[in-house]
Amino acid sequence: MNYYPDEIIEEVRLNSDLVEVISEYLHLEKKGGSYFGLCPFHREKTPSFSVEPVKQFYYCFGCNNGGNVFHFIMHIENLDFLEALRFLADRAGIVLPEPDNDEEQQKIRLRKNVLEANREAARFYYSILTGKTGLRAQKYLFDRGLSLQTIKRFGLGLSPDDWNVLSRALRAKGYDEETLTASGLSLKNKNGALNDRFRNRIMFPIFDLRGNIVAFGGRVMDDSLPKYMNSPETICYS
Numbered sequence: 753m754n755y756y757p758d759e760i761i762e763e764v765r766l767n768s769d770l771v772e773v774i775s776e777y778l779h780l781e782k783k784g785g786s787y788f789g790l791c792p793f794h795r796e797k798t799p800s801f802s803v804e805p806v807k808q809f810y811y812c813f814g815c816n817n818g819g820n821v822f823h824f825i826m827h828i829e830n831l832d833f834l835e836a837l838r839f840l841a842d843r844a845g846i847v848l849p850e851p852d853n854d855e856e857q858q859k860i861r862l863r864k865n866v867l868e869a870n871r872e873a874a875r876f877y878y879s880i881l882t883g884k885t886g887l888r889a890q891k892y893l894f895d896r897g898l899s900l901q902t903i904k905r906f907g908l909g910l911s912p913d914d915w916n917v918l919s920r921a922l923r924a925k926g927y928d929e930e931t932l933t934a935s936g937l938s939l940k941n942k943n944g945a946l947n948d949r950f951r952n953r954i955m956f957p958i959f960d961l962r963g964n965i966v967a968f969g970g971r972v973m974d975d976s977l978p979k980y981m982n983s984p985e986t987i988c989y990s
């Protein structure tokens with residue numbers, strides 16, 4: 753399963769300081785030679801999650817979760833080892849050699865396409881919200897105290913009240929069916945055509961730490977149900 757040479761794994765590890773990486777997720781406080789914080793893997797009120805900067809290991813005395821930086825990222829981001837390796841390599845600005853395994857390459861390509869499709873969808877939703885058809889939704893958001901600045905900053909949008917306008921727009925931009933269904937933006941109907949998952953909802957992009965849009969949340973503006981709807985679990989989001 754692991755086709756990367758040990759030197760590369762080691763290079764990624766050495767460039768991913770455990771204290772720095774963990775500090776991106778929780779607050780750590782130095783006590784003696786170690787750091788302590790509230791464990792992200794179980795509920796607690798007093799910190800029993802420890803990080804050893806010299807050994808580059810973490811350990812939780814409450815739930816016994818522990819390991820190195822790869823284990824931490826695998827657990828907290830819910831990734832397998834290769835995904836965690838890529839995640840940390842990206843973060844450290846290390847370019848990994850292309851994997852020679854077809855299936856893995858396909859997965860990488862699909863993931864990249866899904867992220868691009870999500871970004872395109874966010875632009876689309878934003879343009880609908882800030883356009884003429886979005887006036888009612890804009891008013892709804894303003895009434896709830898959101899400013900145009902906030903809308904822009906968080907990239908909020910509006911999914912149109914239409915069966916497949918987004919799917920069609922993305923298909924026209926060259927995204928294939930596999931990407932659109934894998935992203936969760938589109939659903940295949942009984943006749944094999946693509947329908948939009950989100951219709952007539954205020955759309956909230958969900959970002960990962962690196963600024964990728966990994967999913968969307970959609971909220972209705974009236975009393976219809978479900979009130980909130982999220983993207984399903986995808987290759988980019990769990």
Ligand SMILES: [Zn+2]
Pocket residue numbers: 791792793794801812813814815816817
């Ligand atoms: Zn714990």
